[in-house]
Amino acid sequence: MKKVVSLVLALALTAAALLSGCAKKQERKVVNVYNWGENIDEGIFKIFEERTGIKVNYTTYESNEQLYAVLKMGGTNYDVIIPSDYMISRLIEEGMLEKLNFDNIPNFANIDDRYKNLEYDPTNEYSVPYTWGIVGLIYNTSMIDDEITSWSALFNPKYAGQILQFDNSRDAMATALFYLGYSVNTTNEAELYEAYELLVRQKPILQGYVMDQIYDKLEGGEAAIGPYYAGDALLMMENNPDLAFVVPEEGTNLFVDAMCIPKGAANKENAELFINFMCDTEIALRNMAVTCYATPVRTAYEALDEETRNNEIMFPKDDVLNRCEIYKNLPQATLNLYDELWVKLKS
């Protein structure tokens, strides 16, 4: 019996020691960052810790929707999140973001004016842009002889079995909406049904719905054409020089991922310091080298070599940008319709 008592006491002691250890750790200054997978140069965390003494706890998610689910569920505490445009406006509408204190973010002045006050955050109180890019068509010039200029290529039976399509509802519907000449932010049910019908007709000529598998399929010559993000197109073209990237004439989607602070963040000031740090010229350049997405930090853009600055895939010219449309958050009824149509399409 004595043994049991001493065992219980020993366990209690270790538990107490462990708990106090945890408590001590919490006193240390930290910032909890939640970002897309593979979307940052992790080497910069050390620099941030050296400069500010704040440790970065870094975790990753795979989609805006996952981020939203995690935030909505509660029970976790993040200080910096990096959602995309339409998700930011949704989070703002639902009161899930903190207003930023721009006094702590002097480097906001480095951001190009073009990327301030965008539709998703019109007064720019909640977000600081981190990366941006456009969607386009990537195709293999050795497999497709015609010059591709339009979204119609994705729906052309001539390339049956060689076409890839996005495996997420918003991006996939957007390819159809652009082709039909409608806004990607439409809430008109007739237009959405028309786009859906187009996707239904496209399904038999598709090789598949893909996200990151598109890399292997296009690089390896398994598929000939598919839509994806510009930064990723550059990476694919490095491995297969036959690949080309075009911005369809009907226009395309411009996406911006921006840094925000969720409501109730425990380390708001640390978060602002981190956001400020991310807008530093040198840090922005390091991140851009890893992500291959364009940076909105003007001073970083100016520091790039001429070849990169003139790369029209990474930094499209104004005439292209003027044809672009940013996703807005859709009303709940439309979101439900998207879900319903997407499930019907995929099943």
Add this chain to the structure above:
Amino acid sequence: MKKPSIFGRLLMALVFIFLYAPIAVLIVFSFNSSKSRTVWTGFTFDWYVKLFQDTTIMNSLYVTLLVSVLAAVIATVAGTIAAVGIYNMKRSQRNAILALNNIPVINADIITGVSMSLLFVSAASVLTKLSLALSQLFGAKINLSFDLGFGTLLIAHITFNVPYVILSVLPKLRQLDNNLFEAAQDLGATWLQAFFKVIIPQIRPGIVNGLIIAFTMSIDDFVISYFTAGRVQTLSMTIYSMTKKRITPEINALSTLLFIVVLLMLIIINVRQASQEKKLKKNSSRSNELNEIIEYTKI
């Protein structure tokens, strides 16, 4: 024994190809100099170097191993004790408990995951309200609440591991001679001594089996971790989060290393078992000789 037919051999070869070709491809592409998983661009060790510098992957590997080891050990202890208790119950009670024990095993992971995360979140919110009230009452800052994190992840893993341990220990208890325990007590052992020196060694294979199953279940798990890990990340969660861009070949490198470690462990265990069996055979043959001599002298 009859030699296998050509068809049999072909089938076996096919089975092994399907089992090991993916691993072979994975290992080959961990040495590919580009990020591509289809185009071979040259040989490199870069991904192995980068792997050890990648803090996200290394952290999640650490979390995965730590949670698997802790959960497996704790679940084994708890499961063994539970199995002994269940074994000594009345038949009707035992069947009822075993039925309850089987439900989490058969149940879909996603249901376990979602329900656990709901439980944790609601418990946390109740505690938040409680600590708020207590803080007001005592005028000091009291925080009893918690965030989803390593603690909740560990609890979840222990929870889904325990039934497997019980299922692997119980059969060993059934094989046990009921009189052993009493015999040990008759010979002067306390019940604790009898339990640790007689019962535990007898059911050890079941315990070890349970430990290994629990460890593999934990290391494998994605769905339950996904819902309960909060701000920490297991390896499978990290890999999943890479699917918008492209899963880096560092993962290939890591998988290759894990594969080699498991292979080495299997080889060592097999070699040791083989040598132990040899020794056992030698000993038993020697004791046979001894017996014969004794028999002989008796006559």
